[in-house]
Amino acid sequence: MKKNIIMIASMLTCIGIIIACILISNSKKVTYNTVAAERIVLAENFETLEEESDLIVRVRVLEGKENVLVEAPGDQGGVLYGYTLTKLDVLDVLKGNPVSEPISITEEYYTTKDMGGTIIWTQGNYLPAKEGGEYIFFLKAYEPGSKYEGLYFPVDLERGKYVTELPTLYSAESNNISAKVLELKSDENIMEYWKWYEQVAEKYMK
Numbered sequence: 001m002k003k004n005i006i007m008i009a010s011m012l013t014c015i016g017i018i019i020a021c022i023l024i025s026n027s028k029k030v031t032y033n034t035v036a037a038e039r040i041v042l043a044e045n046f047e048t049l050e051e052e053s054d055l056i057v058r059v060r061v062l063e064g065k066e067n068v069l070v071e072a073p074g075d076q077g078g079v080l081y082g083y084t085l086t087k088l089d090v091l092d093v094l095k096g097n098p099v100s101e102p103i104s105i106t107e108e109y110y111t112t113k114d115m116g117g118t119i120i121w122t123q124g125n126y127l128p129a130k131e132g133g134e135y136i137f138f139l140k141a142y143e144p145g146s147k148y149e150g151l152y153f154p155v156d157l158e159r160g161k162y163v164t165e166l167p168t169l170y171s172a173e174s175n176n177i178s179a180k181v182l183e184l185k186s187d188e189n190i191m192e193y194w195k196w197y198e199q200v201a202e203k204y205m206k
Contacts, residue, residue: 029116029117030120031116031119031120032119032122032127032185033120033121033122034121034122034124034185035081035121035122037123039124039156039157042140042156043155043159049138049156049159049160049196050095050138052138052140052155053095053096053138053140053155054096054139054140055093055097055137055138055139055140056093056094056096056137056204057088057091057092057093057094057096057098057103057136057137057139058090058091058092058094058134058204059088059090059091059103059134059135060088060089060091060132060134061130061132061133061135062086062088062089062102063131063132064087064131065085065087065128065131066084066086067084067110067111068083068084068085068110069082069110069112070082079110079112079121081110082109082110082111082121083106083107083108083110084106084107084111084128085104085105085106086104086105086106086107087102087104088102088103088104088105089101089102090102090103091134099141099150103139103152104152105139105151105153105154106148106151106152106153107126107129107153107154108122108123108124108126108153108154108157109121109122109123122185123157124157124158124185125157125158125179125184125186125188125189126157126158126161126184126185127158127184127185129183133163134165135161135162135164136162136164136200136204136205137152137161138154138155138160139152139153139154140152140154140155140160158184162196162200162201163181163182163183164205166181166182177191177194178190182194182197
């Protein structure tokens with residue numbers, strides 16, 4: 001009888017350890033989901049991107065991003081939409097005058113968690129700007145009188161955000177362009193984005 005109890009206890013302990021390992025592993029897992037949203041394209045080309053931007057800045061992303069979730073009304077449950085409030089340390093102003101420093105922007109993604117890990121809900125091919133990372137941002141100010149007054153948002157999602165440091169010999173000719181290095185969600189339309197990146201680098205990263 002005692003042997004059976006010991007065996008059962010050992011089995012339960014092993015099962016508990018396995019479940020704990022699975023939960024720990026899942027808690028570190030990050031997946032990306034695309035939010036379907038109708039958006040008006042503000043910039044059809046690089047020149048329009050510059051024109052539409054109230055502020056063009058080289059920045060460092062500060063720590064302490066704020067995940068803002070708006071719950072669905074009534075008994076519907078779940079998240080209706082969300083965004084991330086991000087603060088940027090301005091290293092260089094290339095166009096415009098910041099309303100304050102550091103400046104605050106809304107990034108069009110939000111984060112939820114479940115048993116499977118962390119889910120980042122984003123739009124287009126946009127990936128979150130990394131804390132501590134340096135970028136060129138093309139930003140548009142929210143309308144005065146709106147609840148977001150004083151904040152900015154990247155123009156046309158990923159077209160308004162560019163990493164400033166790439167590995168050496170990184171180019172289309174070297175055939176080593178990747179979504180990972182450009183901090184895009186996927187390789188979809190990556191060559192089109194690269195053409196924009198080259199123009200940003202030529203004008204603002206020298």
